[in-house]
Amino acid sequence: MTTRQCYNGATWNGEECACTQGYSGYQCQSPLEYLFIETPEKINATVELSVKVTNRNFTEDLNNVSSPIYLSFVQLFKSQMDKAYRSKDFPEYRGVIIRKLLKGSVVVEHEVVMEADFTSEFQELFANLTKIIKAKVMNETRELSSNSKECKNTSLLCYSEEDTFVNETVKLGFDLQEQCTQKAAKELAQFYYVDVLDGKLACVTKCTPGTKSQMNCHHGRCQLQQSGPHCLCLNSDTHWHWGENCEFSTRKSMVYGIVGAVVVLLVVSVVVLAILLSQSQRRLHRQEHGLFRAWQEEDVLGNFQNTGVWEGQNLQGDTFGLENVYSHFQPSLQSVDPTTELHIQRPTVVTTAQ
Secondary structure, three states, rough: OOOOOOOOOEEHHHHHHHOOOOOEEOOOOOOOOOOOOOOEEEEEEEEEEEEEEOOOOOOHHOOOOHHHHHHHHHHHHHHHHHHHHHHOOOOOOOEEEEEEEOOEEEEEEEEEEEEEEEEOOHHHHHHHHHHHHHHHHHHHHHOOEEOOHHHHHOOOEEOOOHEEEEEEOOOEEEOOHHHHHOOOOOHHHHEEEEEEOOOOOEEEEOOOOOOOOOOOOOOEEEEEOOOEEEEEOOOOOOOOEEOOOOOEEHHHHHHHHHHHHHHHHHHHHHHHHHHHHHHHHHHHHHHHHHHHHHHOOOOOOOOOOOOOOOOOOOOOOOHHHHHHHHOOOOOOOOOOOOOOOOOOOOOOOOOOOO
């Protein structure tokens, strides 16, 4: 079988082009329109929080994660937070992870862990769960504030409502975008992003049909190039399409009509100029021919008569000028036979082509 030309690093295996990662097609010239993401049955996510415990003082023992004081504090904190978060309206709650204890009475930086079944609307789900977390922790720190009656019981941890902070950015247990980067062509990976396609998570581009962010190319088609997504305008039998998104169109018949009118105008102009030039040449030729005929018809002996001497303006009046010289000129005619006739050939007129 004849070897075919393959592109984008693909090789011919004897039957077809074996495309490299991220490409498809007969000769591997087309980037993949989409890549489905492998998702687990359940998705884990965390939300970062920070609360200030006001009825405990920070000691060096709280820096030692194996000390009895640290373990006792952590156990009490988790126990109170479990009571605050665990409820029927928050079944996705899975616990609290302590990240750091800081000075300032005791500032507890921690994360709330969630777990949910995967759905295509998982982002909206976790956004709503973050709001539930914020409402519950604010309610807990308000009920167990330093001035509350409950805080008279020294066995409980009390908080500062004003110093409670919730980072509403959800951290997923796996990186969806990383899967796009790993599966797409290296030089095109930056143009792939995560979106829902046919109810499933997929790595897509702005050229992927069926997505909310698909580029509208109007009268063209979208093509992913190394510089990014671009619209390639398509032409029909009746229209030309153009513009960044192929949003403009021009009728071919209108263009042909305009071009035809311009061509006709140019032809008419050239014909008119040619006619005028021809007529001018004929008039000039007739004038020259008439002058030549007049000279030929005057076949008579001629004589010359001095009608004046021409000289430049700068020599007129000069002592050695032609006028002064000729005024003193006295010819001697003693040896001239006055009966001899003098015949001079009449000059001919020579014209040059204009």
